[in-house]
Amino acid sequence: MGIARTMIGAGLRVLGVAGLATGVMAGAANAADTIKIGVITDKTGNARFYAEPVLQGIMLATKIANANGGVLGKKIELLIEDDSNKPDVSASKAQKLIDAGVVAIISNSSSTATQQAQNTTIKTLIPQVTHNGSDTLTRKLDNKCFFQIGPLGSIQIRTLMAYARSKKLKTASLVTDNSALGQILAKYFKIGLEKSGVKVTVEEVIPAGSKSALPQMQKVRAAKTDAIFVAGVLARENTLFFRAYRQLGLKQPIMGSFNLSIPTFLRTAKGLMEGVTFIDAMDPAKPEAQAFIAAYQKEFGKKPFSLPAYGWDDMNFLIQAIKRAGSTDKAKLCAALQGSTGWAGALGAKGTAYDFSKGRAGFNPQGAVVRVIKNNDHGPVVHSGTK
Amino acid sequence: MVALMRWVGGAAVLCVIPFLLQPYELDLYRKLLFWVALAISYNFLFGISGQMALSHFAFAGIGAYAVVILMTQAGLPLGLAVVVALALAAALALIVALAATRLEGFYLALATLAFAQLLIVVLNEGGSLTGATGGLTNYRLPPIFGFVIGGPGTAIIMIAVLLATLAILLRIDRSWFGRACRAIRDNSEAAAAMGIDVARTKTIAFTTTSVMAAAAGMVYAFFDNTVNPPVFGIDNAIMLLFMVIVGGSGSHLGAIIGAVLLKLSQDFLEPIVGHYHALGFGVIVVVAILIQPKGLIGMWDQIRARRVAARKRAAS
């Protein structure tokens, strides 16, 4: 029975590696007196294209806070973990960060990965913050220490609907892709549209890897709806959408989710997006947004789009709560986060602030804005709020 | 008797480990055990029976989803849910096997890959039954015989599944059935000429190992108390193939080593070399195949054979 012996051998080897890891971690824990904040981000997977700019914002906010003397007299130390947008790995990394003594975790990955990581953080009630816009993240689990910064899918659609009311829509087409976030956004778009009395007559999916969106867009054209709503988040597939829209000579207004605010589209769908309206969470007229823009410009020498602002707000949301809690104890921090009201971030329309007193998604429902693409750039705000 | 003692000893060591680990290491440990269990059964399917199927992870997904759906939506008690889910996985595996084992070599790989893709489509489009793209969550493992099962508990259940998989497959491997499988792998025409029912043997091997994958998947479902489609996609199916190849296909020990090595390299190399770990991973696979197609186990055998030969030479 050599196999049993080898099994024991394999077991011991695991033990050895594990022991080594424990030693390393124990060493790190008392290395410096810092406030450790964990970030789970996607550096190597398919959410990387939006996770990287958001990470920039997280790091920039940290750098500025540390340059101003830190928080509670301590420097912030970021522990960054890559989950490759794999849900099971995301949950493991959350545990790794908790073991390493972080006071809170920022999730910067897909909604599915964030969900699985939440199943880990809920066990110890360590505060977890994300800017992911999926409504289900706070609904599937009752986790009182999980917080969402960005505009939810439902807020986005309500804002878009408020804007659309002036257009007196009766029917709409809904186009998305088969990514998890794209599907969830489409779901909330549909609920929102139907609540407002707009009939969704066509629902189309452009799956990842498609070579053309023509069949779907022909159906959209045949339905002659008053507007087309885009909930997709994949850059390539959305480009196919815009391409088919132009090819078929469609004229209906296009209204998109906050994902169209990703600058990639201005390059891949260059010249195809003129007049497209989309949800953005950043209003360049807001003083807090201007502060962020100035800081970003100083650091990187160019004008930011809104993505890094999500990370900027993730981090500043934590910092203001730690300051108010006067402690990094997770229960006190969690309570302080829950009590975050009246704190204004870079995101949100001018004059709006976060409010976490009523729920764990604190983005002000009036905070999303509708912008329009003009001269192949993110143009002016044409509408703000849900009224 | 000695053999039994060794099994008990091995099980005891594996079961003590979870209580010595930090939570993160425990999480890695049980996910590692999940991969090892899958690698052992996949090795029998691919390495010993010679069926390059890419549906193994899909069956783990079927097991995971089935037990959760049966428990939370059909309201079955855990025990019954497990039995029904296993039966379901067996029935599905049998259907796939009956069709797929008629195919040889890469045709089988393509057909089972298509099956795995189809499963992902079904999971994504399953509405509230499968939780669509977000998957299912907000459930937990009910107490078993009055015991509330925590992290170490799930690890121990995984160990039980792993050891049962290994024990059964070792037994089968040494029986006439195992020899038949190897004979078919090496030369199916010769095996048929020897009177082996090729189709039947392949079907049984496919179904048995797929059910074992489903069993491992069921335990996985209670690791993070959530199941979602991306985990059971094609990436992990290919990862499993690599584990068996790098360790040494056809060898139980090789599969175990391959799984441990590749899973841990993912977790421990990434913090050191960053994104290069993924590139290095590909290099390891290619180099392993180029140097020794029988993987690390083959390399070890080679070294040992050389040493024995050298000793013999020295003695004479």
Added chain:
Amino acid sequence: MSDLLELLVSATASGCVYGLVALAYLLVLRPTGVVNFASGEWAMMGAFAAYVLAGMLEVPTVVAIPGAVLVLAVIGWATEWFTVRPLVERGAGHLAPILALLGMLVIYHQATLLVFGGENYPLDGPFGFNRVELGPFAGTSQSFFIIVMTAVIFVAVWLFFERTVWGKSFEAVAINRRAAALMGINLRLVTALSFAGGAAVAAMAGLLDGPRGSVEVNAALPFAVQGFSALIIGGINRVEGAILGGIILAFAEDLTRRYVPIPSGLALGVTPVLLIAFLLVRPTGLLRAKEAG
């Protein structure tokens, strides 16, 4: 009706892309018996090569396209030399090269990801996306460009195999490696050229498709799956099978999405179902091998 004709043009162009990837598989598979799942990565890398040349270095398209194809041909050649040849010469099992190429797939993928990240890059088509009408058929100029280029490639490859001594020697290797070697055919050269040719054709698929959506690393896996599905549908024995399979697959997908009243997410199941059906009912594909002679 005009909808259908317009859709057919677009679907034919998509089918051409599938067909080119299928041809990339086929060129490698015929003489060596190796299924190269990295064909999808080659297509993706071809698009990136074109992006580097045309988008970054601003080389004119007439140079960028052959340039990108050449880059990939060299990569294909090197891949054969480095991973497949040692295995074949050692007499490793027929599965070993397939697995080694799976490992190469990871290397290609991760290396490209390291260099270019997860971003999407625009690639300009040589004629843009103007609406072109040919009789009742309407489509974008890029669609017609894809169709014309694919037709040229397939005719050239077909002529090569059917009308040249060189092509015949490839065919001889495909039928029986040992006999071909005895006849004095240089097996090494034939194998190396097959890989170079496969990578070149895959590159064409990638760089023709690139302008439609954009260039991204994630495009590789869909290319790989669509390509071998087309290959299985058309049959692995003849060059014509690759394009036939590609067009059938694209028509099945697009017509299902357009006219079959099922949720469009479920339409994703068309490819795997078609693939399974062909594997079970007609594993030789639509076109069978020609009779000897």
